[in-house]
Amino acid sequence: MIYLDNAATTRPCAAAVAAISDALTEHWANPSALYRQGVEAARLLRRCRADVAAALGAEGPDRVIFTSGGTESDNWAIFGAAERLGKRGKHIITTAVEHHAVLHPMQKLAERGFALTYLQPDALGRVSVEQLQAALRPDTILVSVMMVNNESGAVMPIEKMARLTHRLCPDALFHTDAVQGFFKLPFSARTLGADLISISGHKIHASKGVGALYIKKSLPALIHGGGQEHGLRSGTENLPGIAGLAAACAAQLPTRMQTIARQNALKARLQDGLRTMPFVTLLGAQDAPHVVNLAVAGLRSQGLINALQDRDICVSAGSACSKGHRSHVLEAMGVDPALIDGSIRISLSGETTEAEVDALLNALPQAVDALRPSRGKHAAQ
Numbered sequence: 001m002i003y004l005d006n007a008a009t010t011r012p013c014a015a016a017v018a019a020i021s022d023a024l025t026e027h028w029a030n031p032s033a034l035y036r037q038g039v040e041a042a043r044l045l046r047r048c049r050a051d052v053a054a055a056l057g058a059e060g061p062d063r064v065i066f067t068s069g070g071t072e073s074d075n076w077a078i079f080g081a082a083e084r085l086g087k088r089g090k091h092i093i094t095t096a097v098e099h100h101a102v103l104h105p106m107q108k109l110a111e112r113g114f115a116l117t118y119l120q121p122d123a124l125g126r127v128s129v130e131q132l133q134a135a136l137r138p139d140t141i142l143v144s145v146m147m148v149n150n151e152s153g154a155v156m157p158i159e160k161m162a163r164l165t166h167r168l169c170p171d172a173l174f175h176t177d178a179v180q181g182f183f184k185l186p187f188s189a190r191t192l193g194a195d196l197i198s199i200s201g202h203k204i205h206a207s208k209g210v211g212a213l214y215i216k217k218s219l220p221a222l223i224h225g226g227g228q229e230h231g232l233r234s235g236t237e238n239l240p241g242i243a244g245l246a247a248a249c250a251a252q253l254p255t256r257m258q259t260i261a262r263q264n265a266l267k268a269r270l271q272d273g274l275r276t277m278p279f280v281t282l283l284g285a286q287d288a289p290h291v292v293n294l295a296v297a298g299l300r301s302q303g304l305i306n307a308l309q310d311r312d313i314c315v316s317a318g319s320a321c322s323k324g325h326r327s328h329v330l331e332a333m334g335v336d337p338a339l340i341d342g343s344i345r346i347s348l349s350g351e352t353t354e355a356e357v358d359a360l361l362n363a364l365p366q367a368v369d370a371l372r373p374s375r376g377k378h379a380a381q
Contacts, residue, residue, distance in 0.1 A: 002313045002356045006203075007150050007180060007291055007347035012244065013205035019247035020207060023240040031237055032226065045237060048246035055249035056197065056214055057188025065229045066242050069211040070179040070200035071101040072222075074144075076233075077175040077196040078105040080219035081142040082114060088171060089139030095119045095127050096332040097154075098146050102177055103328075106144075119145075124285035125152030125333050129160045133168070140169045147181030151329040151345060152284025153291030155185065162193030173217060179203055183252055184288055186260065189214050201241060205349070206248040210241030252350070259350040263289035266348055266357055273361040279368055281339055283330060292346045293330075295339035299371050304344050307367035313360055315344050 003011065012020075023044065029037035031045045049061040058064055067073045082092070094106055096118045110116045117135045119127045127145065136143075143165045145156050162174040175196035181187065182199045189197055197214035201207055215232075225234030252259065270292055274280045283293040296304060301317035308315055317327075330340045346360065 002359055004346045004348065004352065004356070004360060005314050005316045006349035006352070007345065008316055009202045009208065010205045010349050011351065012202075012207055013248055013251055015247040015251035016206045016244035019243040020240045023243040027239060027243070031239060032228065041239060044243060045239060048239075048242045051246035051250045052212055055183075055253050056199070056212075057190050057192075058214055059190055059216075062230065063189070063214050063216060065213050065215055065232050066237060066245075067211045067213055067222075067233065068209055068238070069202070070099075070177065070198050073198035073200070073211050073213040074099070074101040074175075074177050075105050076213055076219065076222045077173075077198060078102065078109070078142065078144060080222065081173045081175065081196070082109050082112075083220045084218075085141035085171065085173065086114075089137075089141040091115045091117065091137050091139045092142045092144070093117045093119065093132065093135050093140060094144045095121065095146070095156075097121050097125060097127070097149050097152070097329045098144070099150060099177060099179070102144055102146070115139075121152075121154070121329075121333050123333055125149050125154035125329065126285055126287075127154075127156055129157055129164055132161050133164055136165065136168045136172075138169070140165075140172050142173050142175065143169075144175040144177070146177040146179075147187075148178075148184060148288045148291070149284070149329060150180045150291070151293055151327055152286070152333065153288040153293065154285040155181075155287035158187075158194060159192050162195075166193065179211075180288065180291070183249075183256060184260065184263075184290055186257060189216070201245040201248065204245075204248050204252065205351075206245040207241050210238055210245050212245070260289050263348050263350065263352070266352055266354065267292060269354065270346065270348075270357050270361070273357075274364075277365060280364075283335060283339065283343060284333065290348045292348075293343060294346070295335075295343040296368055297336075297338050297342055299342045299368065301342055301344055303371050304342065304367060307370050308344075308360075308363060310370075311363040311367065313363055315346050315360075317344055 029041045031042040053061040173195045176194045179200045195216040201210040223234045
């Protein structure tokens with residue numbers, strides 16, 4: 001199988017699998033327990049927090065709070081900011097191309113009386129600093145802009161946006177969903193300027209069910225109970241998942257820049273090959289090193305996915321979290337509905353090879369021909 005849906009999830013790396021197994025079999029005690037096994041589990045938890053903080057470039061381990069994943073981190077950042085600052089103002093800014101883990105909480109806040117401004121993307125899926133500047137108001141309390149769009153591959157100018165927000169609205173919080181940016185772009189929480197940063201384990205070769213929220217400024221507690229996670233997220237810690245996340249970070253951090261460069265080269269190889277195919281339309285900015293979106297007019301996404309799957313290649317139709325719905329991202333970009341309905345997303349990882357990219361380039365014309373039998377090989381000419 002050739003797996004090219006890494007923006008949806010990634011294969012757990014060997015280091016993560018080993019760390020998860022060790023936590024399940026050797027460090028399974030409750031980290032809050034006071035006997036030796038519990039103390040050892042707590043020690044492992046501290047090491048894991050330090051490893052994830054180092055990968056994020058955080059000022060210290062205490063800035064990292066473990067969660068169940070990107071969706072929880074996004075929800076906590078948004079609802080927490082609204083709870084903390086809601087008495088100061090009711091205006092929130094986000095973009096029309098955010099993941100639903102951001103858009104749906106925003107809708108809930110709108111129902112509670114908050115005023116929402118949605119920045120609209122250009123035709124490539126990018127949102128500008130100038131748009132944000134025009135939208136900021138004295139009563140703005142939160143700005144939430146994703147680092148990398150999971151469908152268009154557009155990279156947003158987060159550092160400049162955070163700096164602008166803090167200059168014009170000093171009391172406001174800036175949140176970025178970095179689920180598609182962590183280990184895809186070189187950034188450091190110390191210099192990025194965001195107050196809140198969401199990440200997810202299963203997007204970086206760790207397991208599902210674990211993520212983290214970087215918190216620079218305090219938020220209200222998410223879950224009340226035993227006081228775990230510095231009293232902010234009570235409940236016995238998911239130490240196996242956390243250990244896997246930390247191990248994935250530690251394993252990839254030394255070669256992160258080389259991996260990013262290699263993915264960019266593979267993306268360029270893929271894009272060059274696709275541009276030779278007249279039936280292909282490339283969609284979106286594709287700034288990030290791992291996301292390529294394309295469409296074949298007259299064909300449906302599911303048909304293309306099935307035809308490629310018959311050739312042992314796995315791709316997706318946009319976000320895996322929006323199954324069965326037309327892409328709100330591509331709609332916001334103004335893409336022709338006929339192209340949206342025939343769009344597929346190819347997403348790479350550090351494990352992707354040149355041979356796999358070439359196999360896709362060979363298989364795609366065959367898949368299109370198979371779906372257009374009346375035109376035969378003309379589809380691929």
